[in-house]
Amino acid sequence: MQIHANPFAYEFELDRTALVIIDMQRDFVEPGGFGETLGNDVSLLQAIVPATQSVLHAWRKKGGLVIHTREAHRRDLADCPPAKRNRGNPVLRIGDTGPMGRILVAGEPGNQIIDALAPVDGEIVIDKPGKGAFYATGLQSMLQQRSIRKLIFMGVTTEVCVQTSMREANDRGYDCLLLEDCTESYFPAFKTAAIEMIRAQGAIVGWTAPSTALLGALGNH
Numbered sequence: 001m002q003i004h005a006n007p008f009a010y011e012f013e014l015d016r017t018a019l020v021i022i023d024m025q026r027d028f029v030e031p032g033g034f035g036e037t038l039g040n041d042v043s044l045l046q047a048i049v050p051a052t053q054s055v056l057h058a059w060r061k062k063g064g065l066v067i068h069t070r071e072a073h074r075r076d077l078a079d080c081p082p083a084k085r086n087r088g089n090p091v092l093r094i095g096d097t098g099p100m101g102r103i104l105v106a107g108e109p110g111n112q113i114i115d116a117l118a119p120v121d122g123e124i125v126i127d128k129p130g131k132g133a134f135y136a137t138g139l140q141s142m143l144q145q146r147s148i149r150k151l152i153f154m155g156v157t158t159e160v161c162v163q164t165s166m167r168e169a170n171d172r173g174y175d176c177l178l179l180e181d182c183t184e185s186y187f188p189a190f191k192t193a194a195i196e197m198i199r200a201q202g203a204i205v206g207w208t209a210p211s212t213a214l215l216g217a218l219g220n221h
């Protein structure tokens with residue numbers, strides 16, 4: 001399949017491509033989680049849910065591989081560097097108890113993926129202690145086992161966990177596409193800048209496209 005993308009067409013085969021949804025967890029998208037604790041307006045992120053859900057449903061209908069990630073730490077926080085936990089002056093720190101349970105801790109209500117995008121049987125869920133989806137996770141071997149060569153990204157936040165994951169993937173040889181209306185930042189200017197830097201210099205990190213371009217190629221638009 002080929003889709004219109006920036007800076008030029010993106011080609012992929014469905015059985016060699018995974019849809020990767022970064023950190024669409026309650027901690028970032030709903031009030032009372034890590035995102036809000038850092039002083040952000042989480043309603044900005046909720047705006048991408050309908051488009052993200054449309055792509056997820058279309059991809060599932062085609063039988064494509066879906067990978068969800070969550071930024072999640074062990075209950076004992078052994079995988080949370082003190083430098084990460086102690087940074088800044090948030091209302092609640094990682095591991096503290098908030099309205100949705102312990103902040104950014106695996107298994108807590110706030111750490112679950114939002115209902116609209118909840119994983120179904122057969123989809124892979126990666127818990128990652130860092131910003132990137134490859135760091136300290138089994139993602140690379142899971143992709144290799146399935147002969148995946150291309151990754152299509154959605155999720156939050158554009159310039160933090162999404163861009164970090166795309167850069168990690170790019171350095172590992174994956175061709176990456178970011179769906180522009182299926183990613184968001186707490187800072188709109190950072191989203192714009194991240195999209196521009198990803199596709200600059202002949203797709204130095206990857207391609208970007210609106211979700212309609214992918215939906216069209218999948219026969220859903």
Ligand code: C5J
Nearest residue numbers: 023156157160161162
């Ligand atoms: C952040 C993320 N922003 N998923 N995490 O800390 O982008």
